[in-house]
Amino acid sequence: MRTKSLKKNKINVVTLGCSKNVYDSEVLMGQLKASGKDVVHEEEGNIVVINTCGFINNAKEESVNTILEYMQKKEEGEVDKVFVTGCLSERYKPDLEKEIPNVDQYFGTTELPGLLKALGADYRHELIGERLTTTPKNYAYLKIAEGCDRPCSFCAIPIMRGRHKSTPIEDLVIEAEKLAANGVKELILIAQDLTYYGLDLYKKRNLAELLEALVKVEGIMWIRLHYAFPTGFPMDVLDLMKKEPKICNYLDIPLQHISDDLLKSMRRGTTKEKTTKLIETFREKVPEMTIRTTLIVGYPGETEAHFEELKAWVKTMRFERLGCFTYSHEENTHAYNLEDDVPEEVKTDRANQIMEVQSQISWELNQEKIGQEFNVVIDRKEGNYFVGRTEFDSPDVDNEVLIDATTTYLKTGEFAKVKVVEAEDFDLYAEVVI
Numbered sequence: 001m002r003t004k005s006l007k008k009n010k011i012n013v014v015t016l017g018c019s020k021n022v023y024d025s026e027v028l029m030g031q032l033k034a035s036g037k038d039v040v041h042e043e044e045g046n047i048v049v050i051n052t053c054g055f056i057n058n059a060k061e062e063s064v065n066t067i068l069e070y071m072q073k074k075e076e077g078e079v080d081k082v083f084v085t086g087c088l089s090e091r092y093k094p095d096l097e098k099e100i101p102n103v104d105q106y107f108g109t110t111e112l113p114g115l116l117k118a119l120g121a122d123y124r125h126e127l128i129g130e131r132l133t134t135t136p137k138n139y140a141y142l143k144i145a146e147g148c149d150r151p152c153s154f155c156a157i158p159i160m161r162g163r164h165k166s167t168p169i170e171d172l173v174i175e176a177e178k179l180a181a182n183g184v185k186e187l188i189l190i191a192q193d194l195t196y197y198g199l200d201l202y203k204k205r206n207l208a209e210l211l212e213a214l215v216k217v218e219g220i221m222w223i224r225l226h227y228a229f230p231t232g233f234p235m236d237v238l239d240l241m242k243k244e245p246k247i248c249n250y251l252d253i254p255l256q257h258i259s260d261d262l263l264k265s266m267r268r269g270t271t272k273e274k275t276t277k278l279i280e281t282f283r284e285k286v287p288e289m290t291i292r293t294t295l296i297v298g299y300p301g302e303t304e305a306h307f308e309e310l311k312a313w314v315k316t317m318r319f320e321r322l323g324c325f326t327y328s329h330e331e332n333t334h335a336y337n338l339e340d341d342v343p344e345e346v347k348t349d350r351a352n353q354i355m356e357v358q359s360q361i362s363w364e365l366n367q368e369k370i371g372q373e374f375n376v377v378i379d380r381k382e383g384n385y386f387v388g389r390t391e392f393d394s395p396d397v398d399n400e401v402l403i404d405a406t407t408t409y410l411k412t413g414e415f416a417k418v419k420v421v422e423a424e425d426f427d428l429y430a431e432v433v434i
Helices: 019-034 057-075 087-099 112-118 157-161 169-181 207-214 236-243 260-265 272-285 304-317 344-367
Strands: 011-015 039-041 047-052 081-086 139-143 186-190 222-225 247-252 290-297 321-326 373-382 385-389 400-404 415-423 427-432
Touching (some): 019 047, 019 139, 019 186, 047 087, 057 081, 057 087, 081 087, 081 112, 087 157, 139 169, 236 247, 236 272, 260 272, 272 304, 290 304, 304 344, 321 344, 373 400, 400 415
Parallel strands (some): 011 047, 047 081, 139 186, 186 222, 222 247, 247 290, 290 321, 400 427
Antiparallel strands (some): 373 415, 385 400
């Protein structure tokens, strides 16, 4: 028979999925702390909140498996209550309630006040920018907007997150100031689409004005841009990036594919010619810029010819950073009406081929860095190395700089000037410049 634990109530928030979920968990934890609750992130606690991802099959499987894992712990008396929130819960709540009924309660992405009430806490509107950050102390995500108005055929984000809604500039500045006061030096701006920022509030694309306000925040050294859509990109951002040293020469711009046939089916609103021209414009206006993109292979109707066109284009464009994903057939999306006709093994093989091409490109670009000096921020110590990043690298997804910790002492969160002495496909080895 299951017995209730005798532990004092401690709320453990478990985060799955993307950086937007990380941000949402941090806001939840900030609210809980403000209500006097004992809250931890991915540690032991007798009350568990699982912030789920529902984007693609692998993420959904991980979320369901995590829920089942904690339900087992609940049955065994290791935890008392389990609550589920986030994208999976928003998208599949009726199914989850039927299939895993022993969860205490399910909440969607917009039901934070209800979740807090279930946890015995009050939702406090005045807590602008109050978060318990879970990232290393030197960087934090800054979510500048929620939702998405783009009609991409393969994407379920609008179903789970709703329409685009920008956060006012003044609120984001307050949040950035609070983060800086807590030692954050790098802001990573995130949204489903940064380029849409301001259209709802200010009736214009206002990312550049937001950046001009954020660069004035004392203590912030780097501002990094993630997730920009390739159509309607506000070019004034490039001018600002060129002249403002705090804005990293870095842009994450998911392009997904390059075949005109597939771009049309994906409802991306662009063409191969326009996309190529856009990337050329970026490099012309900001030659120092590192461009990160992501691609999808195995989309319905992708022929061998479409794939070869994509692979050849990747070789030509020589992106500094690139990730490749296999298509996931998501119900209630426009593409779900199409036949998922590319076998899984073909999808996987195509993704591997793209990453082999990218690995070679990355190796060649990294060889050119040997002998060069860079300013790096130290994220952590791992084994015998301090692990840092240049302004051209985002945490978790990009290259890292490894510095021998047996001969050099560096502080986590601090900046150091280093000289690259060796380079691999995705890592640089460096020595501190005295």
